[in-house]
Amino acid sequence: MRCGLVVPAFALALAGCISSAPGAEKVLVTTRPEDIAGCTLIGEVKLSRDDIGRSLSTQYVVPMQNGTLAIGGNVLFRTSLSTGIAYRCDIAGTP
Numbered sequence: 001m002r003c004g005l006v007v008p009a010f011a012l013a014l015a016g017c018i019s020s021a022p023g024a025e026k027v028l029v030t031t032r033p034e035d036i037a038g039c040t041l042i043g044e045v046k047l048s049r050d051d052i053g054r055s056l057s058t059q060y061v062v063p064m065q066n067g068t069l070a071i072g073g074n075v076l077f078r079t080s081l082s083t084g085i086a087y088r089c090d091i092a093g094t095p
Helices: 002-015 058-070
Strands: 028-030 040-046 075-078 083-088
Touching (some): 058 075
Antiparallel strands (some): 040 083
């Protein structure tokens, strides 16, 4: 009986996975204003309607990192669970 429940749960977990764009995993995500002091504001990043329905907050991070990288940012200042502001900062190890 237990095996029948494990397979569907595993399949659902895989269905919810989001892939990072190459380099997006290096985008720094922060909520601390001091982390963006002296950085250049690039633009706003919002989750798409498809991404907003995800249940785990960690799954919100990947599409926002992808969006930040896509517009030329390397730091994401999160203003809410589904929005943030992309910045370009001189930080070693970021794209």
